[in-house]
Amino acid sequence: MAIIFLNDGIKAGRCTTMKGQQMSGIGLDKVSVAVAIPCYNEAITIAKVIADFREALPQAAIHVFDNNSADGSAALAEKAGAVVHVVRKQGKGHVMRAVFDTLAADVIVVVDGDDTYFAEDAIPLIEPLLGGQADMVVGNRLQGATDDSMVRMHQFGNTMIVAVINRMFGTRYKDILSGYRAFNRKFIESVPLLTGGFEIETELTLQALEEGFDVVEIPISYRSRPPGSVSKLRSFHDGYKIMLTAAILLRDHQPLRLFGGIGFLCLLALLAAGGLRLANYLELTDISNTLLVGIMLLFAPVGMISFGIGLLLSAINARFRQLKQYMQRNKNN
Numbered sequence: 001m002a003i004i005f006l007n008d009g010i011k012a013g014r015c016t017t018m019k020g021q022q023m024s025g026i027g028l029d030k031v032s033v034a035v036a037i038p039c040y041n042e043a044i045t046i047a048k049v050i051a052d053f054r055e056a057l058p059q060a061a062i063h064v065f066d067n068n069s070a071d072g073s074a075a076l077a078e079k080a081g082a083v084v085h086v087v088r089k090q091g092k093g094h095v096m097r098a099v100f101d102t103l104a105a106d107v108i109v110v111v112d113g114d115d116t117y118f119a120e121d122a123i124p125l126i127e128p129l130l131g132g133q134a135d136m137v138v139g140n141r142l143q144g145a146t147d148d149s150m151v152r153m154h155q156f157g158n159t160m161i162v163a164v165i166n167r168m169f170g171t172r173y174k175d176i177l178s179g180y181r182a183f184n185r186k187f188i189e190s191v192p193l194l195t196g197g198f199e200i201e202t203e204l205t206l207q208a209l210e211e212g213f214d215v216v217e218i219p220i221s222y223r224s225r226p227p228g229s230v231s232k233l234r235s236f237h238d239g240y241k242i243m244l245t246a247a248i249l250l251r252d253h254q255p256l257r258l259f260g261g262i263g264f265l266c267l268l269a270l271l272a273a274g275g276l277r278l279a280n281y282l283e284l285t286d287i288s289n290t291l292l293v294g295i296m297l298l299f300a301p302v303g304m305i306s307f308g309i310g311l312l313l314s315a316i317n318a319r320f321r322q323l324k325q326y327m328q329r330n331k332n333n
């Protein structure tokens with residue numbers, strides 16, 4: 001998988017970010033494009049979002065996926081000319097699954113219905129897909145976020161989550177949680193979605209990593225919600241679920257990194273306890289030998305078992321990847 005950062009020319013292993021470019025010759029008239037707008041109680045903004053994207057992408061079909069709105073958002077979206085889909089299961093993850101299951105287009109742009117994103121940024125997001133540079137393009141909000149457009153706590157929380165996930169998976173993502181993305185048909189048809197809430201953005205990014213898809217991040221503009229519009233994000237609750245999702249995906253897709261890390265920590269504890277026992281023998285310290293032996297007896301088998309689990313699960317994952325490649329080749333032939 002490649003992640004590209006085109007704004008500053010940095011190439012991070014296999015990950016990239018891109019600045020908007022001139023759109024001449026992009027070839028939008030040769031592909032089918034759909035805009036999917038997840039919506040939950042966005043009556044204040046939904047009609048404007050639809051109008052903005054109709055102007056920016058006149059050739060695109062605009063779909064609103066209403067998630068049990070109680071403020072008439074669905075009726076307003078239909079009046080504005082969008083195709084409205086009702087998603088009964090509550091949560092953005094369920095909405096994204098409905099988007100992937102329902103829409104069939106060469107390019108699908110997904111954008112939140114809260115009018116915090118600019119419709120004109122859709123073209124730079126689509127360009128890397130049409131140029132074959134990416135399978136998913138993510139709008140990076142954090143690079144240009146201000147205290148006016150994103151409260152400082154959310155900026156800090158986003159930055160911390162990105163830093164932890166980059167450390168966990170060995171990546172260099174810039175914005176894990178952006179609600180403005182574009183996908184090609186191959187991505188839509190290949191990536192499974194399992195989570196139900198706001199952690200879906202994390203899952204999308206990490207599933208792309210697992211499936212070997214190319215991801216491009218492009219700096220975009222980001223503005224605050226208009227007066228009367230309320231964020232549905234619950235900072236601590238959703239932050240916890242995002243990190244839990246990342247840990248589960250790490251366990252499922254890179255088990256040796258997770259269980260090997262646990263085994264390494266056990267090894268360090270074992271070495272520390274052994275060193276303290278030696279210090280006791282040399283009469284440099286006076287720590288209970290019973291305690292130190294107990295630590296050694298606990299962490300030695302735990303570390304060995306953890307390493308063993310990591311190796312076993314890693315071997316199983318490798319076999320499944322091989323089988324998946326064989327099936328894909330047979331399907332293409």
